[in-house]
Structures are given as C-alpha cells and as structure tokens.
Amino acid sequence: MTLVGAALAALATTWVLYGQVLPFSGTVGFVVAAYVVFMLFYAGLTALTRPWAVVVDRLMTTIVVAAPAIVGLALADMILTTVLKGLEVLVHPNFYTHDMSGVRPTDPYDMGGILHAIVGTLIEVAISVSIALPLGVIAAVYMSEVGGRGARVVRTVVEAMTALPSIVAGLFIYSVLIIRLHMQPSGLAASLALAVMGLPIMARASDVVLRVVPGGLREASYALGAGRWQTVWRVVLPTARPGLATALILGIARMVGETSPLLLTSGATNFMNTNPLHNPMTSLPLYVFTAVKSGEPTFETRGYAAATVLLFLVLILFLLARFVAKQRSPR
Amino acid sequence: MAAEPTQALAVVPEPGRATPPNTVRPLADRLEGGVAPVPRRIVARHSRQDRVFLEGVRAVGLLVLVIVGSIGLFLGLQAKPTLSHYGWRFFTESRWLPSQDIIGIRAVLVGTVEVAACALVIAFPLAFFTALFITDWAPARLRAALIRAVDLMAAVPSIVFGLWVLFYIQPHAAEIAHWLSKYFGWIPIFKVHTDVDYPIWNQSPGYAAYAGSAFIASIAVAAMVFPMATSVMREVFGEAPAGEKEAALALGATRWAMVRTVVIPFGRSGVIGGTMLALGRALGETISVLLIINQAFQVKVNVLESGTSTISALIATNYAEATPAQLSALLTCGFVLFCMTLLVNTVAAQVVKRSRSGQGTEL
Structure with a gap:
C-alpha cells in the first residue's frame, strides 16, 4: 500500500517538477529524479507509522532491488537493440550462405553474407581449443x-599469466610470428594468439575444479589398491567432469568473443578461406569490428547482424555448458 | 642452537606425500637431542603405468610452464631496449610521436587508470547490491536463474557491449555528462572545455565535446567487469554463516540490519577481492574502448570530455605501422599493462584467499 502510494506520488511530483517547473529535459534525468523522489516519499510514508529501523530497511531494499533491475534492463536492452537492428539483414538467407567477395559495403542486403566469418571463427576457435584445452x-x-615443488611453480606462473590482457597476447604472437618469423597474418596465427590467451585461463579454471574433488575419494581409491593413474582417470576426472566441462565451455565462450588478439594476427578478408595456414582469415568479432569502423550505415547494420549471430553462438555454448553440468557422471 | 638438532632429525618426506603420523614426535622429545629416532623411510614404488603417467603429466606441466613463462620473459626482455633508450622519459612523456622519436606513456597510463576507475565506480555499486539481492533478497527459485544470467553476461563478447554503448547509450550518457559538467563543472574531473550553456549542445559541434570520452567508454567496460565482480561477491556473501544470520533476525533485526551486521562484514574480503579482480580485467579491456573513444594523447583529468586513450587502444591502433623500434616500445607498453594487471590480480587473489576456509573439501 505504502509502496504503491509512494510510487504514484513520486511519478506525479516528478512530472510536475521536471516538466513544468524546473528547466530540465531528457528521459535519463526523469527516471533518476523520479527514483529519488520515490525514495523520499516512501521513506516519509513509512516513517509516519513505523520505527526508524524499518524506514532504513525499506530504503535499502529499494536500492538492492534497483541494482539488478538496472542491470537486467540494460542486458535486455542490449540484446534487443542488437537483434532488432540486425533483423533486416538477418531475414535474408544469403547472409548465412554467402561471403562478402565482390560485395561493396553499400550493396543491398540480399547480396553477400558472413559465411566466411562464421567458418573463420569456427576454425580458429577449434584450433586454439585443441591446443589450449588438453594442455x-x-x-x-x-x-x-x-x-610437488614443480607443480607449485607452474601454479604460480599460470595464475600470474591469467592476468595477461588479451591484446598483449595478440601483440606477443604478432611480434614473434609475423614480424620475427615473417609468417603471414593467418588463421593459424590468430588461433595461436587465442590459445596463448586461453591456456592459463583453462588451466586455472580446471585446477580450481579439480581441487574441490573431495580428498576422501582419492584416499578411498588408493586404499582399494589403485595406482596414481587409475585414481586420476577412474575417480578424480569422472567426479570433476560436470564442473570441468562447465569451466572449459565458459572458457571457450570467452575465446569465441575475443576480438583484440584477432585484430592483430588474423588479418581481415572478404573471401571464404578455409586454410588456416595461408592468407588472412576473418572471424565474426573482427567482421563486426570492421563493419562498425567503416562508418557506412548499411555495412554497420551488417555488423549488428553479425553481432547477433555471435551472441547466439555464445548462447548456444552457454546452454551446452548448462546441459553438460546438469548431467551426472555415469557411476 | 636449538635449530641444529632439529635440522639433524628433520624427516625427509617424499615430495608431495605427507609424512605418516607415526614419524612425528613431540617437540620436547626432538629438542632433547641425544637419541636420534630413525624416521621411517617411505618408498613409493610406482607401477610402470603410473611412472609413465607421472612423467607425462610432469612433462606437459613443464611445457605449459615454458610456453606461458616465455611470454612474460619475452615481454620483459623486449622492454629493456626501450626503457634504456628513453629512460624515465618513457613514463613522464605524454606524447606519442614515433616519427620524432618522442614516445611516452604518461597520457595513456592516466587514460587507462581513468577508464578502469570510472568503470569500477559504475560497476561496483551495481555488483555489490546485485550480489546482496541474489544471496539475501531473491526468492530461492529466482536465485539459480539470476546466477545463470550473471554467468551468461560474463560470456557476452565485449564487442557487443561496445556496439551497444557506442550507438544506443552514448546519447543518454552524453546527457548525463552534460548535466554533470553544467552544474558540477567547478569540480575539475567534471569540467568539460566547451560552452556548457550552449542551448543546442547535443548537436554538432557542441556534442563532439562529450562523445567518445573516458566516461562513456567506461560504461562498456563496467558492463564487461560487472559479472566477474558480482560472482565473486555473491560467492562470499553466500558463505555467511546461516546461524549468525538467523540469530540476528531472531534478535529483531530487519533484513538490512542483518545484512549490515552479519553478511557484509563476513564478505568484506570477497568484496575487495572481487572489485580488484574486476579492476584487473578493466585495465586490459581493448576492443570496446577502442570502438568508443576518440583517441587523444594528452593527460586530462576531466573524464567527461571527449578524447582519451588507453594502453590497449594504443597498441591496437599503432601496431600495424610500427617499425621494429616502435614495436619494442609497444611491447613495453604491453609489459607495463601486464605488470599492472598482474599486481592487481595478485593482491586480489591474496585478499580473496583469506576469505576462504580451506583449499579443498574433505569427505
């Protein structure tokens, strides 16, 4: 009752003050002002009948509820605007089956597509995951x-290297492979940059998961006469499997969306290129970046469509992670 | 003196294996010297399978160490010629004019810290209250969904946030920036060097003074680091002892009073650690910043004004035309950035570790 009354009063007061009396304008200001006025009314109305502690509690509750609400709205707004802006391109099936070769940025949307970028992303991520994940x-x-002592050193160094900014990983690969060893910008260079970035992240995440496997399980395994290898393979890894899978898939999702190392190492192209060893190979995040930087409105819209595809790719990976995490280990 | 006999009696355990309890003697017994109890020798006989496994795993571990360590080493070595060439000027010079051999990172250093700090100012309250909402306000059924949503947000590519902020948030953010600079312009950080009373400020040319500022870039960075900060804080808040929470409620505390007296003090180190981890991530964020800012190499404290640069954006814009010497300078920038994030992350890890009880879980 108090809540509804305060909300109504706040809206009315803000409307009067904001639009009519004070010389302000703009939606952001209105929402902020309405929120502040609402808090005042709510506190005042509560204070009429309740002790001070309850007033503070209710005020804090409004703040605590507001924070996730803001974030949720922002997230929903981000997804909606991206999808809506890209929608006029997304409805053309050629967007998924063509590359951009011979297509000018200003051409209509029923020409050209992002198949080359999708394929590029998949190849690059596949290579980098097949390097970073097992290692x-x-x-x-x-x-x-x-x-042992060696393991402690490895752990320290790996933990330190999780701090490596992705752009620095890209710069490392760029200056070693492309400048020193005169390699072309290629899919392989990009994959290596992603692998270098992802390796510490994956090692760290797996380590955290393995460490929470109960020690009693290991001891039980040793007590039954199992060796080290059998214990790891038959007891520790199966126990940690769901958590391990989740951590790794989230690591992969992060690698899929990473742009800055690719910017330095893969080179951009309009053509389909399935050979990671030769010639530049573009990828979804890089395509989005080039599209937006081009400043050409139609090309920008294509960028939004590509960003939507990228979002869905990450979402699929995420759902996969949830699905794997839900499954129990066989025994 | 006392150290010597203990030394002589020290039990030499197999690396990695705990000494069995029966070799541990009471301290007094060991210090009395005289009789040296013979520690039991532990011999581990591994089967061939185990030996192959152990050696193989160790080899891979060392390989990872070499790969990962070589990056840090490489960066450090590459930084040496640049640092010896420019000396301290590298840190005090704010211009980046490679053609005139004037190179310095003061401006980008300040810009990096500004963007990260603004991002934290935005992300911290949101993350803090969202974490509290998840642990103490949300109904149990909603809780799992919220945790999942935060995890999902962590996986959203930064370029998508960059796009969104660039085209949809920038006009609104410029409105806030304009308001702040108009009424609080006398505070140096809110000052914008333009005519703030200009009536059609949000059209060019006035708008240009507000677009592409550190503040607007930091909104995208805040969206990037929010999930990380939230999940660390949520974890420690969730570990607050239920008994004490119930005790507080039983004593008549309101929900906020309970949270203030029990949950927040319990999770303080997690709050600090989570914030610092987010800071480490914010310092290195590249692509969304690169997309949004108008690059300018000058030291400015006014975060609302257009034009700034960060180390990562500097690298991303300058790598392509760099001569070997400039590349070394860029690598030095990367090394400085890495040192900053490393320092922040290490401190954060220490702080977070203090809040956790034990390393593993016992069955």
Missing part, C-alpha cells in the same frame, strides 16, 4: 594431482 587440463592435473 590446460593436463597442467591442472599436474598442479592438483601430482603436486
């Missing part, structure tokens, strides 16, 4: 299951 998981096994 990361095995390094995590070393850190948490084998132990």
Whole structure:
C-alpha cells in the first residue's frame, strides 16, 4: 500500500517538477529524479507509522532491488537493440550462405553474407581449443594431482599469466610470428594468439575444479589398491567432469568473443578461406569490428547482424555448458 | 642452537606425500637431542603405468610452464631496449610521436587508470547490491536463474557491449555528462572545455565535446567487469554463516540490519577481492574502448570530455605501422599493462584467499 502510494506520488511530483517547473529535459534525468523522489516519499510514508529501523530497511531494499533491475534492463536492452537492428539483414538467407567477395559495403542486403566469418571463427576457435584445452587440463592435473615443488611453480606462473590482457597476447604472437618469423597474418596465427590467451585461463579454471574433488575419494581409491593413474582417470576426472566441462565451455565462450588478439594476427578478408595456414582469415568479432569502423550505415547494420549471430553462438555454448553440468557422471 | 638438532632429525618426506603420523614426535622429545629416532623411510614404488603417467603429466606441466613463462620473459626482455633508450622519459612523456622519436606513456597510463576507475565506480555499486539481492533478497527459485544470467553476461563478447554503448547509450550518457559538467563543472574531473550553456549542445559541434570520452567508454567496460565482480561477491556473501544470520533476525533485526551486521562484514574480503579482480580485467579491456573513444594523447583529468586513450587502444591502433623500434616500445607498453594487471590480480587473489576456509573439501 505504502509502496504503491509512494510510487504514484513520486511519478506525479516528478512530472510536475521536471516538466513544468524546473528547466530540465531528457528521459535519463526523469527516471533518476523520479527514483529519488520515490525514495523520499516512501521513506516519509513509512516513517509516519513505523520505527526508524524499518524506514532504513525499506530504503535499502529499494536500492538492492534497483541494482539488478538496472542491470537486467540494460542486458535486455542490449540484446534487443542488437537483434532488432540486425533483423533486416538477418531475414535474408544469403547472409548465412554467402561471403562478402565482390560485395561493396553499400550493396543491398540480399547480396553477400558472413559465411566466411562464421567458418573463420569456427576454425580458429577449434584450433586454439585443441591446443589450449588438453594442455590446460593436463597442467591442472599436474598442479592438483601430482603436486610437488614443480607443480607449485607452474601454479604460480599460470595464475600470474591469467592476468595477461588479451591484446598483449595478440601483440606477443604478432611480434614473434609475423614480424620475427615473417609468417603471414593467418588463421593459424590468430588461433595461436587465442590459445596463448586461453591456456592459463583453462588451466586455472580446471585446477580450481579439480581441487574441490573431495580428498576422501582419492584416499578411498588408493586404499582399494589403485595406482596414481587409475585414481586420476577412474575417480578424480569422472567426479570433476560436470564442473570441468562447465569451466572449459565458459572458457571457450570467452575465446569465441575475443576480438583484440584477432585484430592483430588474423588479418581481415572478404573471401571464404578455409586454410588456416595461408592468407588472412576473418572471424565474426573482427567482421563486426570492421563493419562498425567503416562508418557506412548499411555495412554497420551488417555488423549488428553479425553481432547477433555471435551472441547466439555464445548462447548456444552457454546452454551446452548448462546441459553438460546438469548431467551426472555415469557411476 | 636449538635449530641444529632439529635440522639433524628433520624427516625427509617424499615430495608431495605427507609424512605418516607415526614419524612425528613431540617437540620436547626432538629438542632433547641425544637419541636420534630413525624416521621411517617411505618408498613409493610406482607401477610402470603410473611412472609413465607421472612423467607425462610432469612433462606437459613443464611445457605449459615454458610456453606461458616465455611470454612474460619475452615481454620483459623486449622492454629493456626501450626503457634504456628513453629512460624515465618513457613514463613522464605524454606524447606519442614515433616519427620524432618522442614516445611516452604518461597520457595513456592516466587514460587507462581513468577508464578502469570510472568503470569500477559504475560497476561496483551495481555488483555489490546485485550480489546482496541474489544471496539475501531473491526468492530461492529466482536465485539459480539470476546466477545463470550473471554467468551468461560474463560470456557476452565485449564487442557487443561496445556496439551497444557506442550507438544506443552514448546519447543518454552524453546527457548525463552534460548535466554533470553544467552544474558540477567547478569540480575539475567534471569540467568539460566547451560552452556548457550552449542551448543546442547535443548537436554538432557542441556534442563532439562529450562523445567518445573516458566516461562513456567506461560504461562498456563496467558492463564487461560487472559479472566477474558480482560472482565473486555473491560467492562470499553466500558463505555467511546461516546461524549468525538467523540469530540476528531472531534478535529483531530487519533484513538490512542483518545484512549490515552479519553478511557484509563476513564478505568484506570477497568484496575487495572481487572489485580488484574486476579492476584487473578493466585495465586490459581493448576492443570496446577502442570502438568508443576518440583517441587523444594528452593527460586530462576531466573524464567527461571527449578524447582519451588507453594502453590497449594504443597498441591496437599503432601496431600495424610500427617499425621494429616502435614495436619494442609497444611491447613495453604491453609489459607495463601486464605488470599492472598482474599486481592487481595478485593482491586480489591474496585478499580473496583469506576469505576462504580451506583449499579443498574433505569427505
């Protein structure tokens, strides 16, 4: 009752003050002002009948509820605007089946597409994951299951390198492979940059998951006469499987969306290129970036459509992670 | 003196294995010297399978160490010629004019810190209250969904946030920036060097003074780091002892009073640690910043004014035309950035670790 009354009073007062009396304008200002006025009314009305502690409690509750509401609205707004802006391109099936070769940025939307970028992203991420994932998981096994002084050193260094900004990983690969070794900008260079960035992240995430496997399970396994390898393979890894899968898929999702290392290493192209060893290979985030930087309105819209596809790719990975995490290990 | 006998009796355990309890003698017994109890020797006989496994895993672990460590080493080595060439001027010079051999990172350093700090100012309250909402206000059924939503947000590519802020948030943010500079322009950080009373400020040319500022870039960065800060804070808030919470409520505390006296003090280190982890991420954020800012190499404290630069944006714009010497300078920038994030992350990890009880879970 108090809540509704305060809300109504706040809206009315703000409307009068804001639009009619004070020389302000703009939606942001209106919402902020309405919120402040609402808090005042709510506090005042509560204070009429309740003790001070309740007033404070209710005020804090409005703040605590407002924070996730703002974030939720922002997230929904972001997804909606991106999808809506890209919609006029997304409805053309050629957007998914063509590349941009021979298509000018100003051409209509029924020409050209982002197949080359989708394929590029998939190839680059596949290569980098096939490098970073096994190395990361095995390094995590070393850190948490084998132990010893060496493992502590590895853990320290890996934890330190999770701080490596992705652009620096890209710059590293750029200056070593492309400048020193005279490699072309290519899909492989981009994959290596992603792998270098993702390896510490994956090793760290797997290590955290393996460490919470209960020690009692390991001891039980040893007590039954199992060796180190059998314990890791038959007990530790199956127990940690759902958590491990979730951590790794989230790591992959982060690699899919990473742009800055690709900017330095892969080179941009309009053509379909399925060979990671030769010639530049573009990818979805890079396509979005070039499209937006071009300043050409129609090309920008294509960028939004590509961003939508990228969002869906990440969403699919995320749902996959949820699905895997839900499954229990077989025994 | 006492150290010597203990040294002589020190039990040498196998690396990685705990000494069995029966070799541990009472302290007094060991210090008395004289009789040296012979520690039990532990010999681990691994089967061939285990030996292959252990050696293989160790080899891969060392490989990872070499790969990962070589990056840090490479950056450090590359930084040396630049630092010896420019000396301290590298940190005090704000211009970036490679053609005239004038290179310095003061402006980008300030810009990096400004963007990250603004992002934290925006993200911290949102993350803090969202984490509290998830642990103490949300109904149990909503809680899991909210946690999942925050995780999903962590996976959203930064370029998507950059796009959104660039085209949809910028006009609204410029409105806020205009208002702040109009009424609080006397505070240096809110000052914008333009005519704030200009009536059609939000059309060009007046608008240009507000677009592409550190403040607007920091909105995208805040969206990037929010999920990370929230999930760390949510975890520690969730670990607050239920007994104490119930005790507070039983004593007649309101929900906020309970949170203020029990949950927040319990989770303080998580709050600090989560914020610092977010800061580490914010410092390195590249693509959304690059998309939004108008690059300008000058030290400015007024975050609302157009034109700034960060280390990562500097690298992303200048790598392509760089000569070897400039590339070394860019690598030095990268090294400085890495050192900053490393420092922040290490402190954060220490702080977070203090809030956790044990390393593993026992069954």
